[in-house]
Amino acid sequence: MSCSNSTNKLIYPGFSSAFTRGFQSDSNSSCCTYKHPTQTGVYTRTSQACRWSANHRVRFNHLAMLSIRTLTRRYFPFQCRALVELNLPFPDLPKIIPDGVVLLPFSSGTTGRPKGVELTARAMYACGARVASLEPDADYTLAVLPFYHVAATMFFHVTIFKRMTLIVLPRFEPGSFLRVIEKFKLDTVNVVPPIIQFLAKHPLVDKYDLSTMNRLGSGADPLGDKLVEAARNRLGLPVLQSYGMTELAGTVTHSSATEYRDGASGKLLPNTELRVRCLETGVDLPTNRQGELLIRSPGAMKGYFDNPNATREIFTDDGFICTGDVGYIDQDGYIFIVDRLKELIKYKGHQVAPAEIKDVVNSHPQVADSCCVRSIDLATGEIPKAFVVLKFHGDEPLTPEVLMTYVASKVAGFKRVDAIPKSAAGKILRRKLQIQQDKKVASIRSML
Structure with a gap:
């Protein structure tokens, strides 16, 4: 099907x-x-x-x-x-094969070619049951993510386990989204970072009564501390992050309103194991040390469809999935995501995370959205470059010089764009801006 x-x-x-x-x-x-x-x-x-x-x-x-x-x-x-x-007799249901593939979503492809991900009945049930055991009881929940996204599909199981009514919006439309929260008095809304950005900064939000909300969940991409603070201050509720990937049937961490930490993506779900591997030596690291996150979970995929080479590359010999994400775990068990391994920028020997620069830029009140990619400086090598979408209102126009001063960071330059390219699931398609920048660099080099 x-x-x-x-x-x-x-x-x-x-x-x-x-x-x-x-x-x-x-x-x-x-x-x-x-x-x-x-x-x-x-x-x-x-x-x-x-x-x-x-x-x-x-x-x-x-x-x-x-x-x-x-x-x-x-x-x-x-x-x-x-x-x-x-009053027809209940039909005989076929026996479900736990290790049989029931879902074949595609990995996001924001940093590479999309691949079919083989998710089994065991993986989907395990992930749904673990999340459902930690979610608060509610009569309604809202579906905003597109259903081809594994997090949305996994949440089908959560609604069944929790006996919740699923409200479906065909697409994110600000007015409809806010009206549903107000009308159905939703307690929890799970969204993606662009919608958190909307809730934190858009004037339309003030026209609706969102007082029934007690928590705001976010996934698909890491949230910056500045954006979390802006959303929390405006709405007066905690912003709870989770972390996962298609290859892990959606999510492997969870935050609750009584157990969360600013900037963290929550704690590991039950029966989930984590290793943090050093980027240089490959050895396992202790708490509070940044490295690549490796996950072993009952929600892990069976493999990539018709792609044994990619399957071998992502799994370790003992069954851990190499996520390609850089992060760390603190002494209390909270997971922090820094950035994608392939997107780190090497500036004068230092590793710079684009997500951290994006967080600083987005904190400016006149910035609607931004994205940071890798650029080339002939003197220093790789440098970060920010693409910025400005707010349009009566304030004095924000100039690159003013923003450079505000950021107080090593930023090569700014280019205004109309919108930051994102997938329907809310992930920033950084590779599109990176390709654009790579072409510009190649053009400059050809003239030397």
Whole structure:
């Protein structure tokens, strides 16, 4: 079964049914794809990327022309109430194979080529059950992340374990997002850093009553301390971070309103092991020392689909996954994420984390968003370069010189951009800006 939707309420029951019937959900090798009629553009791009056959497309387009109501009348003539009244015997469910692959999402690809990630029934259940055991009870929860993102898919299991109603927004639209929180009096909202940025700085937030919220969760990318402080001061509630990756079925850490630490991504979930490996020597490091994070977890993937070489590269001999993320664990067990290993900038022998520079830049009141990438200086080698999106209001325009002074950091220069490129899941697509900058550097070198 293949799902090419972004976020649609019909995906939830479809996925749950396929899971219990033993089907595998993926986005590449199915013979027929079902999609909401509003997603035609998404399907066209997906079908080209996946090289789907003309047969696949014809069958898809025929279905896409039918409305959901027509499909319901034609293929599902009974309403749910009528089916219950028939008192039919409960069907025999197939035995679920714990190590069978049930989900094939793709890794984000923000630093490399996307790969199919084989997640088993055991991994999905384990991750969902562990998170559900730590989440507060609630009547409703909100789905904002696109359902192809593993964190959103994993949360299907959390809602079932917790018996919560899942409210689905097709996309993030500021007014709708805030209205849902106000109308359903949500206690907890789990979002991504760009939405935290919106909640911390956008004037529209003041027009809605968000007083029922007691906690704000964030994942997909690390949050800077300045942004956490801005959101907390404005909303008066804790901002709780978690850490995970597609290869680990979503998340491996958790924060609670009574147990969290500023800047940390929480503590390890139950039955999860962590090693911090030195970037230079490869030896394991003690607490409060930065290195690459290695994780062993019951939520770990089986491997990369049809890619044994990549599978061997990411696993250690004893079953730990090399995350490619730099961080550390403190003496109390809190995990801190510094940045991606491949994105660290080597400036005069020092390792500079782009996320730290981004945090400082974003703390300026006239900055709406920013991203930091690697650039080249002929005298010093690698240097960080910031792309900045400014707020547009009546204040004096912010100049690069003023911002340089504010940041008080080694920044080569600033370039204003209209928007920072992000995936639908909220991850900054730093590689797009990096490619743009690499082309500029290559052009300069060709003239020397």
